[in-house]
Amino acid sequence: MSEFGELVQNHQIKPFKNGKPFNPIEPSSSNTDPTLSLSDSLLLKILQKLPESQQSNDVSLVCKRWLSLQGRRLRTLKVLDFDFVLSGRIVSRFPKLTHVDLTNACIMNPPVNSGILLCHKSICLHLSSDSSNWDFLEENLLHSDVIDRGLSVLGRGGCDLLKLVVINATESGLLSLAEDCSDLQELELHRCNDSLLHGIAACKNLRALRLVGSVDGLYSSSVSDIGLTFLAQGCKRLVKLELSGCEGSFDGIKAIGQCCELLDELTIVDHRMDDGWIAALSYFENLKTLRISSCRKIDPSPGPEKLLLSCPAMESLQLKRCCLNDKDGMKALFKVCDGATEVNIQDCWGLSDDSFSLAKAFRRARFLSLEGCSVLTSGGLESVILHWEELESMRVVSCKSIKDSEISPALSSLFSLLKELTWRPDTRSHLSSSLESAGIGKRGSKFFKKSVLH
Structure with a gap:
């Protein structure tokens, strides 16, 4: 060989x-x-x-x-020219494709003299250096009829498609694709709207779905409770769901929780939902992981506390690049997710000692990760984690208000009981190396001694 x-x-x-x-x-x-x-x-x-x-x-x-x-x-392909799809050459050239990304191919992007390249996750396009038109992407998307014809060609090609990423499709295009690609398991729809989701039921074997409604500065579209209800009734086998730039409210989230019984992973990105949506999370009986990212608010008015019931299967809560100065929303979120054993907060602003004190609700927490929380102090951290009797691992990175000099004897004793400890709160911290040389953070203990808590 x-x-x-x-x-x-x-x-x-x-x-x-x-x-x-x-x-x-x-x-x-x-x-x-x-x-x-x-x-x-x-x-x-x-x-x-x-x-x-x-x-x-x-x-x-x-x-x-x-x-x-x-x-x-070849199994995975990111297409740059939509004519390659319309001509059918994509299927004849690559008959065994299972993963196709059409995002950049859906944009009419003629070459420009400027070397400015705008990238947002999977979307990349050139911009003119003298352009002041922020609707460039919106105006240069291929027409929906063209996108739908491409999806029809892709479906008729007979490839065993499992994952598709596309922008600006319609219900008609989705139906034609689903008819021929019955094994489709993962779908990512950009510039999605309620009408498109009306045909989502045709994707009977869908397991993972990412919906992108509006993206500031790129394009705008609307996914409301109507679309979320279509989704709930049509995708009952969903395991993973991401809602990005979507609207909606309590009713839409509740419908998903009641109908998608297998859903165990939910991601909310830059939501535009009405107040009170958090209470609907209690209807997700098998939800294990909740991610909330890039949200300027959590839920300013979550409603009566009696409606805030715990998610029975919750294991992991992850907050990333969110504004956390909304105390009512934080309290409601922590109450609904109080069964989580892992708490991860990264690059969130507004997480003060006062708002972090609400995290005492996580009585079963075994792992805590804090990164980029610049306002939280050593006292605020200590006031919470000394109440977590099952804590086993902790990671504190780039939290500049947490100081080595403010480590109390109680917190030091807690460190000695942890199985794993990563401690780099700021560039001046010297405690990390001394802890490593002493073996603290690697000894481990199933439960804290009660004496540590007093």
């Missing part, structure tokens, strides 16, 4: 011309291709053994047969 790889690497296997081995220097009659006697299936197995650096360019340049075999091996 290694000898075969060397033949490819050293270009001793010659390219073809008119179906015959060809060498521009030696006569063609003196060349023989040692792979002619190998079946396609056997040759594919051999090609898989080559280093990754040689599995694309080097292999596909050998001859037309190897180019075709390389196309059959």
Whole structure:
């Protein structure tokens, strides 16, 4: 097998011309291709053994047969030109595709002289240096009819599509795709709206769904309770759901919780939901992980406390780049998620000692990670974690108001009981190295001694 790889690497296997081995220097009659006697299936197995650096360019340049075999091996593709989809060449060239990303192909992005490149997650586009038009993406999206035709072509191609990412599709395009790609399991819909979600029920085997409604500065669309209800009634097998830039309220979230009984992971990004939506989280019976990211508010008016019931299966609460100065919203969120065993707060502003004190509700917490919480102090941290009797691991990074000099004897004793401890609150901290040399944070204990709490 290694000898075969060397033949490819050293270009001793010659390219073809008119179906015959060809060498521009030696006569063609003196060349023989040692792979002619190998079946396609056997040759594919051999090609898989080559280093990754040689599995694309080097292999596909050998001859037309190897180019075709390389196309059959590709499973994931990010398309840049939508005409490649409309022509059907995407399916004939790569018949075994399972993951297709059409986001950049859905944008009419002519080359410009400027080298300015705007990137937002999976979307990349060039901008003119003198452009003041912030609706550039909105105005340069391909028309929905074109996107739908492309989805129809992709579906009719017969590939075993499992994941699709697309912008500006409609209900018609989604229905045509779902009809031919019944095994579709993961879908990411940008510039999504209620009308599009009306056809979501056609994707009967969908397991993971990401909906992006509005993105500030890029495009705007609306996903309300109507769309969330369509989603709830049509995607009852969902396991993972992300709602980004979506509207809605208590009713829409409640519908998802009641209908999507298998859902165990929910992500909320930059939500525009009405007050009171947090109370609906208690209807998710199997929700284990809740992520809230890039939200300028949590829930300023969560409603009566009697409606704030715990999520029975909650294990992990993750907050990232959120504004946490809303005390009522934080209190409601912590109450609904009080069964979480992992709490992760990263790069959130407004997390003061007062608001973090509400985290005492996490009586079962075993892991805490704090990163980029610049307002929280050592006293605020201590006032909470001394109440967590099952805490086993802790990570504190880039929290500049937490000082080594303010570590109390009680907190020091708590450190000695932890199984794992990462302590780098600021660049001046010297405690981390001393803890490591003393073995503190690696001893471990199932429960704290009661004496530590007093």
